[in-house]
Amino acid sequence: MPKTLTVAVVGCGIGRAHIVEGYLTNPGRFRVLAVCDLDSARLDALAAEFGIERKTTVFDDLLAMDDIDIIDICTPPSVHYSQIIAALAAGKNVVCEKPLVGSLSDIDEVIAAEGRSKGKLMPIFQYRYGDGAQKAKKIIQSGIAGKPFVGTVETYWQRLPEYYAVPWRGKWATELGGVLMSHAIHNHDMLMWLMGRPKSLYGRVATRVHAIEVEDCISGSLELASGALVSLTATLGAQEEISRLHLAFENVTFESSHFPYALGDEPWRMVPRDTKVQAEIDALLADWQPVPRRFAGQMRDFHTAIVEDGTPPATTAEARAALELVAAFYHSARTRQEVAFPLGPDHPCYRTWIPQQPQSRSA
Structure with a gap:
């Protein structure tokens, strides 16, 4: 039997698809122990649907759970960076939806943080x-x-x-x-x-x-x-x-x-x-x-990478x-x-590509 890795899923939107397609299709490899979402009603519904006992609206609660092997981040893009950095600092393995972060400077900091962590980071490229x-x-x-x-x-x-x-x-x-x-x-x-x-x-x-x-x-x-x-x-x-x-x-x-x-x-x-x-x-x-297919294959190969201390099937370098x-x-x-290419620290869009004063187009 393969080693069972424990998972906490953060974000109950696309996070549900990760559970259904990625973790339930790999029985014996994964067990989802906890879910996290700011919307308590959606959190309760997802936990009840899959019989997940632990649920929290506070991301940091997951970092303190010593028996969690993987934190799966399915939150809006603007919070990915802080959650990835915190999870890697806590020694967790990390799965994160696209886009991984919002700038080249952020992804370079994430790559450095992964290098210091005992955990591995896998961006989602399920296609x-x-x-x-x-x-x-x-x-x-x-x-x-x-x-x-x-x-x-x-x-x-x-x-x-x-x-x-x-x-x-x-x-x-x-x-x-x-x-x-x-x-x-x-x-x-x-x-x-x-x-x-x-x-x-x-x-x-x-x-x-x-x-x-x-x-x-x-x-x-x-x-x-x-x-x-x-x-x-x-x-x-x-x-x-x-x-x-x-x-x-x-x-x-x-x-x-x-x-x-x-x-x-x-x-x-x-x-x-x-x-x-x-x-x-x-x-x-x-x-x-x-x-x-899709999450089932990518999560299966991530399990192998963790258990055998190999390279994740999608890497932070590829996300960069x-x-x-x-x-x-x-x-x-x-x-x-x-x-x-490549775009390095001296490029005008290295730290951000977000315009100074974004404007909505008129309908």
Whole structure:
């Protein structure tokens, strides 16, 4: 039997999905001992639903629980930094929803704090999990796909006015960004996970769909370190919701499923250059074992990383890359200039990309 790790979940919104998809699907690996939320009614309901005895409205209560192995942070983005730092200082392992924090300076401080802690930190990038994405990753890693040429990443989602009725959404101070931070960040992470890190970006952002402070439409042109060229597009005003990666390599072209919230799932189209490449793919995948999807797969692999003292399946360095792309987008859009990577402490958006006087667009 695997070692059972104990969990405290903070935030009963997306936290419920972590319990249902990530922890209950991994029996024997995890046991949720405590839940925390400022809304006592929602807290009571979640605790009752899953028979969780410990419940609190005070985050610090969890830090004092010596029998908690993992603190799973599912709170609004603006409080992630302080909660991550406190949990790592307490020696806890940490899971945290996206966006991990709200600036490059914050993520660098988090990386340093993780280095001092006995705990491990895993950002949530659940769309990497599912047989479609995992097969594509294996083919690319094997070298069969060859040199990357071009790609497109589309995040066509819909958010209606009631979505922004939640007080912290749509505001720089609390959401820390718009479609780049809270929605497209998953698909952009998938691009870098499969095709590699960026070299430079030219980006545009706009607020066209809702009367909010942050952006809800973006378009960008990206050159990767490999030389591959990629276009990025996202909106929250689509009438049909899809997520799509279309990546052309020397020997294989990959097209993801179009499921907006399950990008990693099959079917992925994988078109080989010829029958020889197809035979190599068939041999590589001949003994394929199904991969648990979304949170189930990511939490399973995090358990292995903790128990075997390995690297988490998604790392703080990868979370930094996702935030670096966000910072580059905002800077490029405001200056109308191309931005080169990496972005270090001397970059104008290193400490913050939040504008001095945010304005809501008129409805």
